[in-house]
Amino acid sequence: MSRAATDWAWGLEIKASQKLLMLSLADRADELHCCYPSIQRLVKDTGMDRKTIGKWINQMIEDGFISDTGERKGKTKQVRVLRLNIEVKEAQKRNSTKFGNNTKNGHETSPILDNKRSQNWDAESVIEPNIEPTLSARGQFISEAAKRRIGISPNGEIPFPPAFKPSADHIAIASEKGINIETELLNFRDYHQARGTKLIDWNSAFRVWLRNARVNPLSGRQRSEPESPHWNSPEGWKDFI
Structure with missing residues (x-):
């Protein structure tokens, strides 16, 4: 888990459903703010259906909040590795300056998804059945x-x-x-x-x-102290591939 990514996600001024999805991504992010949770994991975390998740992922990529790194993980090698662009300011709002492969901003940011990438996301969704009610x-x-x-x-x-x-x-x-x-x-x-x-x-x-949350056996009823990241280790990712 990237604490910096989680704090950044809470501060974003985006729709509530987008923020919940972004928090789930931040929960799985490593020290480089990259993550690749399966669509089923995001369904469990957020209670949203696959279609809504796919729509918001694509929208947040287009708006520059996250980037598709081009790398693929998972059993089918179709799960996109996403990067949270925590450099984007908290005050960023939708319909303000648009991001993507647009050089009007003076530099390139995240690429806009093509149809093939969108289809890959949907293909992975079909493979994993929804076993939890929304x-x-x-x-x-x-x-x-x-x-x-x-x-x-x-x-x-x-x-x-x-x-x-x-x-x-x-x-x-x-x-x-x-x-x-x-x-x-x-x-x-x-x-x-x-x-x-x-x-x-x-x-x-x-x-x-x-x-x-992390387990702190010495805390009892006291407030827990931050521990070393868990989701960054390869072992920690096995449950989410």
């Missing part, structure tokens, strides 16, 4: 009160909800990773309240946070 599908069975408790807003972006409670999914992730969910919830709350973050779906954002 948040939108589950949400049809959740009451409005429950949605408020887990931080899902039907009316646009909201600050961190005071009544936010971890879901069963959050508890399962924390248990699987061996982390203290109460400590992580405090860290998550303080981090975003200090920055005035507003999101549509705090439930999914906390899921990404937990997947990003």
Whole structure:
């Protein structure tokens, strides 16, 4: 994981669904801010469907937030290796200066995808079946009160909800990773309240946070201290190829 990439992703002024996807990419980024999570992994992290993920990936490449390095990984050698362009300023907004292979900016940035690359992304998507229901599908069975408790807003972006409670999914992730969910919830709350973050779906954002958390056996209920990156090692990538 690249902490610099994660901090950069939180600061971007982009749509909430794009930001959630960018956070998932940053969660898998190495020290060079490169990552290659499979489409299935991004579906699990964000709760979005493959089509939406493909659309936002292509859009963020076109806007210059990420670049396609041209390298391919995965079992089929079709998973794109993406690089997060953390040099892009936090205040960058959509419909401002466009990026891509356009020399009007004085230099070249990320290449615009051609049809072949887009098809490669879709081909990898078909290979990996979706085994986890999306948040939108589950949400049809959740009451409005429950949605408020887990931080899902039907009316646009909201600050961190005071009544936010971890879901069963959050508890399962924390248990699987061996982390203290109460400590992580405090860290998550303080981090975003200090920055005035507003999101549509705090439930999914906390899921990404937990997947990003590291185990600190000495911390107990104390705040965990940063440890050495895990996702940068070849062993750490095996689960996501």
